[in-house]
Amino acid sequence: MHRIIKEKLPRHIAVIMDGNGRWAKKNTLKRVLGHEKGADSVRTVVKTCRELGVQYLTLFAFSIENWQRPKSEIRALTLLLEKYLRTELQEMKDNGIRLITIGDSGRLPKTVRDALFRAIEETSENSGMILNLALSYGGRDEIVSAVKRVLKDSKSRDIDENTITKEFFSSYLYTANIPDPDLLIRTGEEHRLSNFLLWQLTYTELYFTDVLWPEFSRDDLIEAIMDYQRRERRFGLISDQLSKE
Numbered sequence: 001m002h003r004i005i006k007e008k009l010p011r012h013i014a015v016i017m018d019g020n021g022r023w024a025k026k027n028t029l030k031r032v033l034g035h036e037k038g039a040d041s042v043r044t045v046v047k048t049c050r051e052l053g054v055q056y057l058t059l060f061a062f063s064i065e066n067w068q069r070p071k072s073e074i075r076a077l078t079l080l081l082e083k084y085l086r087t088e089l090q091e092m093k094d095n096g097i098r099l100i101t102i103g104d105s106g107r108l109p110k111t112v113r114d115a116l117f118r119a120i121e122e123t124s125e126n127s128g129m130i131l132n133l134a135l136s137y138g139g140r141d142e143i144v145s146a147v148k149r150v151l152k153d154s155k156s157r158d159i160d161e162n163t164i165t166k167e168f169f170s171s172y173l174y175t176a177n178i179p180d181p182d183l184l185i186r187t188g189e190e191h192r193l194s195n196f197l198l199w200q201l202t203y204t205e206l207y208f209t210d211v212l213w214p215e216f217s218r219d220d221l222i223e224a225i226m227d228y229q230r231r232e233r234r235f236g237l238i239s240d241q242l243s244k245e
């Protein structure tokens with residue numbers, strides 16, 4: 001049993017899944033086995049979030065910087081992703097999970113893109129939970145690409161400096177229509193954002209844990225959510241203002 005307060009559940013949880021390589025090293029295994037074990041943690045976290053009633057789960061599965069890793073590791077990661085998409089599709093359908101993606105997915109190998117777009121299409125009517133995979137994603141790249149699209153649109157639409165509000169700009173990001181994360185979890189000892197959701201994390205509660213991603217369990221997730229529920233989110237206001245609302 002857990003002591004999660006249903007009314008204070010984070011609507012959107014984002015996760016930087018770090019530490020697969022170090023977990024493999026610690027267990028004298030090849031890095032790819034760390035990623036494979038990491039895929040099991042993905043299954044656990046998706047399942048638990050769905051059970052708890054979390055509405056949006058965003059997972060940082062492949063960063064734009066990850067393209068610089070050795071070719072063999074990129075291949076292993078993309079194959080693993082393709083396998084995950086194929087084997088989990090039925091599970092997603094059975095549990096009302098809708099898959100979406102953010103990032104430059106056009107750079108992924110064709111076989112992965114095919115599996116990805118099939119899963120996106122076949123789950124598009126689901127409304128139980130949105131599973132958002134950040135693939136070939138970079139926060140600064142997202143902002144630059146949004147600026148470029150605003151500029152492009154300004155040639156055919158009436159866009160001037162007064163049009164450009166925070167809401168307007170947000171609608172050009174990959175995450176248009178997705179609420180900002182309430183809670184960001186980063187596993188694997190490091191305390192940084194690594195170019196993840198730079199615009200969207202402005203008021204997000206940050207939770208760092210030393211647990212390496214392949215060892216991140218259901219209980220670890222519940223602990224992170226309970227920690228979040230003990231915090232007071234003020235959004236720049238003072239405590240008294242919040243209680244009057």
Ligand code: FPP
Pocket residue numbers: 017018019020021022023035036038039042059060061062066080081084133188213
């Ligand atoms: C960080 O570990 C993790 C990644 C680069 C990718 C995340 C991928 C998975 C969890 C597996 C597959 C994903 C899905 C959605 C099925 P690292 O290699 O940076 O670890 P290290 O910092 O210890 O070397």
